[in-house]
Amino acid sequence: MAAWLLGSRCGGAASRRAPLGSCRWWSDASADTVYDVVVSGGGLVGAAMACALGYDIHFHDKKILLLEAGPKKVMEKLPETYSNRVSSISPGSATLLSSFGAWDHICNMRYRAFRRMQVWDACSEALIMFDKDNLDDMGYIVENDVIMHALTKQLEAVSDRVTVLYRSKAVSYTWPYPFPMADSSPWVHITLGDGSTLQTKLLIGADGHNSGVRQAAGIQNVSWNYDQSAVVATLHLSEATENNVAWQRFLPSGPIALLPLSDTLSSLVWSTSHKHAAELVSMDEEEFVDAINSAFWSDANHTEFINSAGSMLQYAFAFLKPTKVSARQLPPSVARIDDKSRVLFPLGLGHAAEYVRPRLALIGDAAHRVHPLAGQGVNMGFGDVSSLRQHLSIAAFNGQDLGSMSHLTGYETDRQRHNTALLAATDLLKRLYSTRATPLVLLRTWGLQATNAVSPL
């Protein structure tokens, strides 16, 4: 009974965490620096994690290392052409970025705030208009390169605490025993490509959806590839406009989104079948522009039945709640595209069964990979950074061993709860909107209309 109680106290956690990969007998304790935290992966989320810890007051005397496999990206001057990889940054993410001074750099470079979002169906008139009361900023469209540059600058400013190693890839990891063994090192040992080794009290895996850290730890990953690729491009609008609305239309083949970059430019994210995506990328510019405009403007997928059913509900709402009925607006038309800005990449879903192990935490795409239809991918990653930083900060102020499961499980619970819901909802939406089948179209039409009329968004 005693054992049961001890085990159940942790919700069976003691037995759930199986011994990790290969444990090593480290007989000669080297005089290496023992890092407090090593972040593996210097992308948007990894760099943000290193920044967040570097600027945290309780990490003042700690040693942090960021490992990035690629070269240091230097941006001498902001290029005139916009990059085709952009992210929709939520207000929460903006708060995180400003907490360590990166948002200021972004403001000094360029970004686009949007105040409204129209999401509508290709198979019906149903639409949902999102906006905040007072028309506050709902989100910001920022080029990934701009974010990366801001993060790099802030990292340089705390180089006494945070060391960044570029062109450094970890090739193997050695995990500690679950509890101390005579003469065996309690730290995580990392071997780099050049043969050098590092020791750390906590390893944070921020190395993307094919995470090497996650695989080395043997953490199970639920994943599947969507039968879709996303096509991105930078578009020039036919005429200059206020351009502070984000547009997304659900076509049966996948959602197409237009995100504002400036008065005359918008970014395209079009998720569609692999075949169609390949066609879109290879067709000539005029054809491509026509395809985009028609995707947003054409009513070819409407059917009489759905239109009538939709109108019926619309009249009902107009009667009951006149102010909450939105007229469908049309996005700006596209005139031409930026040369060489057309690119495609495959889409998939992924979720790690565990986000943490003793002395290990996964953040960003290493922990979860999502469809871009909700624009949430990087925001979920920044949310992970925020949560983990908070837990580690408290642990540091309590003098705790940073790699201890007691606070790592707190982070895992926080984020799994949030991320799983979002992942499931996004996946469900993707599946719901991938069909022309009348019953489902009707369901989502009415659902969308009802949501628009009822909820105070």
Place this chain on the structure above:
Amino acid sequence: YPWTRQYSTSQTTVDSSEIKTFLTLAHKWWDEQGAYAPLHSMNDLRVPFIRDNLLKTVANHQPGKPLSGMKILDVGCGGGLLTEPLGRLGASVIGIDPVDENIKTAQHHKSFDPVLDKKIEYRVCSLEEIMEETTETFDAVVASEVVEHVLNLETFIQCCYQVLKPGGSLFITTINKTQLSYVLGIVFAEQIAGIVPKGTHTWEKFVSPEKLESILESNGLSVQIVAGMLYNPFSGCWHWTENTSLNYAAYAVKSSDQENPVSAELVLKGETEELQAEASTNPNVHEKL
């Protein structure tokens, strides 16, 4: 266990009986989900308790190392569960314990962390021995889960007083002597649920906060805080509570002026001073109080 297999094939020059003892020890103290789990989670209460009250005594502190510059004595440190967090917060800590194996475990555990290794020193000895061997005094003395194990509480508190700097802080956590603490602390925790290893505690030696307070006050230590602590065996977490009938924590401060305020104790102090004087003239004589 896979690691024992690995060990036997690679290490042949180490004494196997030493390793055996070592294995069971290390396992016990530092396994966060093992037999000492409740002590690990008690850090969530006792570290902030010590840290925050010590921070109140200084004007400003270094961010990142809030306790830097402080000298702390951890009496009955065991495997170093509380000593290490205090060291990580920047204090210079001396951890003492009468059990040789405990100090070995503690020593071994901190040896892997180069920063911590320099901040903490462990010794196998009693509080009286520290008092005799050194004239150094401490900003804080921590006696966590200890006073319910000592032979003479009055003497123990007097020794704490002696080794504290004027104005220094004493932190105690212990168990109250009540019917409830017998039923839950001994019968349930030890004998039924195995939350605490059997035979760890003797109910007769539990100390009520009232008794502790009166001993502290009569020995020049002004009690600032007494707060109850409650352990939830299902969540494995401790919580602060108004109720002190089970576990509780106390924080007392040594008066800032050197004089001992109560006359009855002057006699004892006189004896102590005599003994200390003797000890300094006869370095080979070790008098026990």
